[in-house]
Amino acid sequence: MKEKTSLTGLRELLIPGIMQYMTTVMLGFLVIHAGFLILFLNQKMTIMVVAEILSLISYVLLLYKLHYKITRYDTEVLSGFVTFVLVEVDLYMVVAAILMGEGCNFDNYVYGLLLITSFQFYISHNFKRDILLKVMIMASYLGVKICEMNYPPYYRDYSSWVVTFFTFVNPLIVTGATILFVIMVPILIFKYEDKLTQKASLDELTGLLNRSFLDKLHFDEEKYNLAMLDIDDFKQINDIYGHHNGDLILQDLGNRLKTLEEKYDNTFVIRWGGEEFVVVYHVNNENNYVFLDIMEQLRREISESAVCIDYEQIVNYNATIGVAFHSEGDSYEELLKVADSRLYWGKQHGKNKVVFQESKI
Numbered sequence: 001m002k003e004k005t006s007l008t009g010l011r012e013l014l015i016p017g018i019m020q021y022m023t024t025v026m027l028g029f030l031v032i033h034a035g036f037l038i039l040f041l042n043q044k045m046t047i048m049v050v051a052e053i054l055s056l057i058s059y060v061l062l063l064y065k066l067h068y069k070i071t072r073y074d075t076e077v078l079s080g081f082v083t084f085v086l087v088e089v090d091l092y093m094v095v096a097a098i099l100m101g102e103g104c105n106f107d108n109y110v111y112g113l114l115l116i117t118s119f120q121f122y123i124s125h126n127f128k129r130d131i132l133l134k135v136m137i138m139a140s141y142l143g144v145k146i147c148e149m150n151y152p153p154y155y156r157d158y159s160s161w162v163v164t165f166f167t168f169v170n171p172l173i174v175t176g177a178t179i180l181f182v183i184m185v186p187i188l189i190f191k192y193e194d195k196l197t198q199k200a201s202l203d204e205l206t207g208l209l210n211r212s213f214l215d216k217l218h219f220d221e222e223k224y225n226l227a228m229l230d231i232d233d234f235k236q237i238n239d240i241y242g243h244h245n246g247d248l249i250l251q252d253l254g255n256r257l258k259t260l261e262e263k264y265d266n267t268f269v270i271r272w273g274g275e276e277f278v279v280v281y282h283v284n285n286e287n288n289y290v291f292l293d294i295m296e297q298l299r300r301e302i303s304e305s306a307v308c309i310d311y312e313q314i315v316n317y318n319a320t321i322g323v324a325f326h327s328e329g330d331s332y333e334e335l336l337k338v339a340d341s342r343l344y345w346g347k348q349h350g351k352n353k354v355v356f357q358e359s360k361i
Helices: 007-012 015-043 046-069 075-100 106-124 127-150 160-191 193-201 211-216 234-241 243-263 288-303 332-348
Strands: 224-231 267-273 276-282 307-309 313-315 319-324 354-356
Touching: 015 046, 015 075, 015 160, 046 075, 075 106, 075 127, 106 127, 106 160, 211 267, 211 276, 224 234, 224 243, 224 288, 224 332, 234 243, 234 313, 243 267, 243 276, 243 288, 243 307, 276 288, 276 332, 288 319, 288 354, 319 332, 332 354
Parallel strands: 319 354
Antiparallel strands: 224 276, 224 319, 267 276, 307 313
């Protein structure tokens, strides 16, 4: 089973939090557009009233889709939402700036838009879309500036306080959105950091640590005993019962090994690959037989195991375990080599046993 340790898999863990953030942003936009709508109705600016109504309808429909229509969120869905917001705000900026004139500062929205494109690129990793969005925003901004320099605004007879209002409010909106973005994104990342790290270090099928975890242990500074465990005749199990049922056996063993981790705080269990597992034991005393007793008890529990497959058939399985002690290597690579050699010896001499120094307990 392939482990989902890709960047996409990691980013997907952030989606619930990001969706809440998007909901907050869109609710804020609804409030802002509703306020602007009242103002433009008061000033009898028909085109701006229509623009505000269209914006309000767009965000209401988007929120409805966000919470009632989409049953599964992924990075592509989230990227689509962010892209929609970017396009809507960009179009609104163009319309408002041309109709209201330079003094109202609607072109300030460009700074927030460019910031959000970085967020969109982080979510999608779609370089082409990122470039197109940035080109669209910059072209809109330049187009607005050219219009402002060469043509008077469409609306010129509205109350003077409206210009004063937008002169202060639009920069405040952009600044507030930027601050919210800068604060919320790190909070989301920090909040899910442990989950991201865990996701990168876990095997998807069994829920155990994967082999990358070994790089985090300091075998040259601390004392670790190590055991390599392999299910006996697992290929035959797969051939007879099918790979799906083979996965059930791997999950059963994974649950037993997780119980071992919970029982012994100084023990880590890693799925090495296929039907092979590695048990790492942080030595807190010099009696190696403590670790051997733990491994022998584990072997007995496995041999007494019974897995129900196809709702009726019971399958028993065994495991052979090769053990290496901390004094036999200065790195996990050296200890793995020793443990693997003893595991191989055990497979050749009867299986279903714990082996150390080419002799069984």
